[in-house]
Amino acid sequence: MNDKMDPDQFDEIREIIRREKEEADRSFDSHRFDAQLFERIGKAREGRSAAWRIFLKKPAPIIAFSALVLALVGLFLFRTFSPPPFQQTVRALSAVLAEAGDGQKTSGQNRTAQRIARAEYTEFGWALKGVLYAYERQALGDVSLTDALSRVFLKKTSPVASSQDREKAPFPRMESPKLRTGEDFREFFAGFLKKFEEV
């Protein structure tokens, strides 16, 4: 477009800018400008050092307040993200049984001992499956012991099934109480052990 023109040839524009700058210069007071700037910088510095001075003089309230805030945040996160106690118990039981019965986590050193123990635990597993069958009145099929236990516990902790679902169920079964509290869980487990003894 105007690439070959000298950019400074636009005298008209330059003249307007020159006059504007001239006018602005008249109102620009260099000393006042500096004074204002130094005052602002000084205040900002004092503010920063005052905050440190307060902290250094009385750190206890600030530390206590920070700790309280951290504790509250921690409690909130714990309550939000931690699983309910029954799930924790189920997981712990499942983990123990998985390690003992299925023998998935074997180390090189105690492989022989594990092999012997596995045979015993297989028997124990079948016995447990029998108990679960007796308790739930349902065939468990060829599922691992961990899955079988999880299934039972999950049923106990899941919401009550609708009447329609109950009609559709292949095997009629006893309605079991919900595990809402630790007491419910203890009762359920006591019943479970009783069945185990019977079998």
Place this chain on the structure above:
Amino acid sequence: MISWPEEPPFLRVQAVPEMSEVTRAAADKETLFLGILENKKTVFWICLGYARDSVEADELAQEVFFKAWTKIDSLRDPKRHREWLFRVARNACLDHQKKKRLRRFIQGDSLEYARDERTPETLAVYRDELRLLKDAVRALPKKLKETFILRGYGGLTYQEIAAVLEIKEGTVMSRLNEARAKIRSRMKGPSHERQDGP
């Protein structure tokens, strides 16, 4: 050399041989800042290009130097402090414009022009022209506007503009040409503006 009204209140450290490292660093920082402050007129003019009048430009220039003071540790090469300062100024002006646009959007303000402290005769001579120029500069695309203001108001060399905007000198020249052509065309009237406008 700037003549100080009195010793600046924040300047209490003077470089002497037996100072500690920390004190020396603080003294160096203040000396460097005083060197940077010598460009206040140029910064003020650049701000004038973005502002509607000298009062706003003054406030904006204050903001620029305050930011420069707080960010002075990020200045790696003190020899290139002018380039660094003008970059700070440009960013501060762009931030200011964004805030102004937002305020105008929220409050529905219309643009105001210079608070008149001049005689009616002086005003009559160039106020219309100035308003036209300001409108035309404001209507420029961002890239053209900043190049034009750095050159037209700040009086920076092509080399300095190229360094501040991190572009080639040739690009600076072509942007300036384009900006001036757009400004002229807009100042001539609405018919020209429609043809050449962004």
